[in-house]
Amino acid sequence: MELRTPRTLLRPFQPSDFSDTFAFYQRADVCQFLLHDPWTDENAMQMFEEKLQKNNFSANNGLQLAVEFKQQVIGDISIFSTGMPDSVEIGYVFHPVYAGQGFAFETLQAVIDYLFETQKIHRIQAVLDKRNTASEKLCQRIGMRKEGDLKKDFWNKGMWTDTLIYGLLREDFYTT
Template sequence: MITTDRLELRPFRPEDAEAFSAYRSVPEVARFQSWTAPFGLDEARTTVARFAAGDPLQPGWFQYAIALDGLLIGDIGLNTFDNLMQADIGYTLAPEYQGKGYATEAVGGLLDHLFTERELHRVSAEVDARNVASARLLERLGFQQEGFRPQNTWFKDEWTDDLLYGLLRSNFSSNRGLTRRGQ
């Protein structure tokens, strides 16, 4: 578990399924994501069970639950490469918790963990160019835009532009007001 001043990043639990289904069913939340809304409760239960069985220290995808006072408010996907020195991230937050700094705090807390404790070399993210809020979040945390791929992805029946971001451990500053309280 990773903790910040206000949040916990932890494995998913069965009781998270209802909140998970609720925020992933919001069309605005699903707009730039791989799923479509609505995201049914049965599908959420199956997905949450699969997420709960993952191991964040192994190569491949692991999904962290973002919890505020024990309640699920979002999630962060971490795709650790086979070399265990690089990773991709993606994140989702329930709409009622957006714009309050929670996503920045959660992603910052994960980056602090990845760079200082797991000593990863690099973390990358790919963003739909229309998702301005997500791009700004990455830039606030020190990510550099490394690429722009026009009309690169056929996504939800249209071509979309991709922004590529990266952050090296050597460029990461954990002193960004993202105080962690243990693991």
């Protein structure tokens, strides 16, 4: 599966994407709101192998898409089932060098359109650390609605964190 936007190519990860991907996943500022710590020389290949294996979306297998710009991987889009019929969760990570340039918005619009039109998904959600204000603004910008604001509900990296849940229904996407 491949998706094109005006500036990017979204596609499953390839072995040659390792160094570009490691370049942003080894950064503490990138991983601060994620469920895992920054990649290290010791665990990076194992973490990357998991991305390579998630190359075809199904109810039992999530999809990891490399976001390529000018032959360089600048980000990562995750899509996985919530366990409910025709409902998925999306996640996204971008190299900070490309922040504020519209890449996340552009690629998520394409992914959402693909999920609703091609995969006939009913509902898309994003679950994020409330401290990640950039991610919250992106959810709002792509038309997602805040559905939950959970207080100190998740233990992550030695602390209780607040969780925001954003959602988007197929019918809402095409009327916004």
